[in-house]
Amino acid sequence: MITGIKRLRQTKRWAGLAAFLLGILAVLSVIYFIVILIAAMGAATDDECDTGGEQGGVVEGRISVIESPKYGQTAMMHIADAVHEKTGISARLLFAQMGQETGNGDSSVAKHDHNFGGMTYSEGSTIGTKGESRGSEGGNYVHYKNLSDFATEWAVTVQNGFKKAGLGKDATVAQYAHAMKKAGYYTAAESDYQAGMEAQAKKYDALKGNKSLAKGDGSSGSDNSAEEDCKPISGKWGWPFKSIPKKGPGNTISGEQLFGKSSTRTGGFHDGVDFGTVPYGGQDILAIHGGNVKKIE
Known part of the structure; x- marks a missing residue:
């Protein structure tokens, strides 16, 4: 009789432990489904904010750009085409922004630092080094070893602003200029920046029809390579x-x-x-x- 009571008590203990473990499993399952639900709601919210249609692609790996000429409008077209292939952002918009930053792509910073986007140097830069002074604005521009290095880092910057604004492949110059202003890319008046981009976009249209019209093109600005050092003075x-x-x-x-x-x-x-x-x-x-x-x- 005593043995039977002990067995009954042991059975109740095991039953209680099993119930406790099942309870923990149930709580973990509820937490899991709540996390999944929150993630799904977040994805839905992102989709609702996309008012521009198809998003640009994800920037992965190095972007290879045709390295000649080193500056000028043709160089800007090469960069725009390469960044477009990686991001999906219109090459016309990319060209227009570079033109707004560097004129015809032959500014001092474009020539000497291969920097067509007005990119500012910071200690955390993983690709470029300290370039020309920004003058009264303070700090320095980023110096890139070549066009491909510039395109690789610049593409990430413009893509972030592009995606945050929910822009798609049909984005206008006005929408793009607004997105870059909102992202803190430039400090100039938005109307002035947009007007400059509009003028550069028209130049891009003309060049697409006749590349021989390209201005400011040159093959210098290759960062004092060994080949240049050997040239006679x-x-x-x-x-x-x-x-x-x-x-x-x-x-x-x-x-x-x-x-x-x-x-x-x-x-x-x-x-x-x-x-x-x-x-x-x-x-x-x-x-x-x-x-x-x-x-x-």
């Missing part, structure tokens, strides 16, 4: 300003700023040429003698 002196005459009307350098004898300098001799009063007009200042840059402070 002419040894000739040059004039650093293309639009300012060296002599005659329009020249503003006085005799006291030239190299040589001087009545106002200490020792009566000026050992250089000062260009401080010349109206540069925003143009690039060229080197006055050939040479190789060994160090930049």
